[in-house]
Amino acid sequence: MNKLLFIMLSIFSLNLFASTQDEIDHLMSFVAATDCKYERNGTMHNGAEAAEHINKKYEYFFDDIKSTEDFIKYSATKSKMTGKFYKVHCGKKPSIKSRDWLLTELEAYRGAQK
Structure with missing residues (x-):
């Protein structure tokens, strides 16, 4: 029985990770494609520059990120x-x-995924 529970939890964790990764990928594409300007420390950046910076921080904080909200936070x-x-x-x-x-x-x- 413990083996079945472990397998079920593993499958759930993989699905949760896939969902989170899909959301993060969407947000990264959203930032990269925006016409808005992204301000960091008083300097304006275009979407592609902002996405590059966010991705660097994502890689740095990867182990701390458990949800899409964590991705945004970190x-x-x-x-x-x-x-x-x-x-x-x-x-x-x-x-x-x-x-x-x-x-x-x-x-x-x-909302669009429902």
């Missing part, structure tokens, strides 16, 4: 060096914290 929320939050500037709209921007997109993505 990789795309704020500078570890200065503590300043990353911001996103989209056209004439007020800037928004990147965390909020990505959580909104994650919610939309999850």
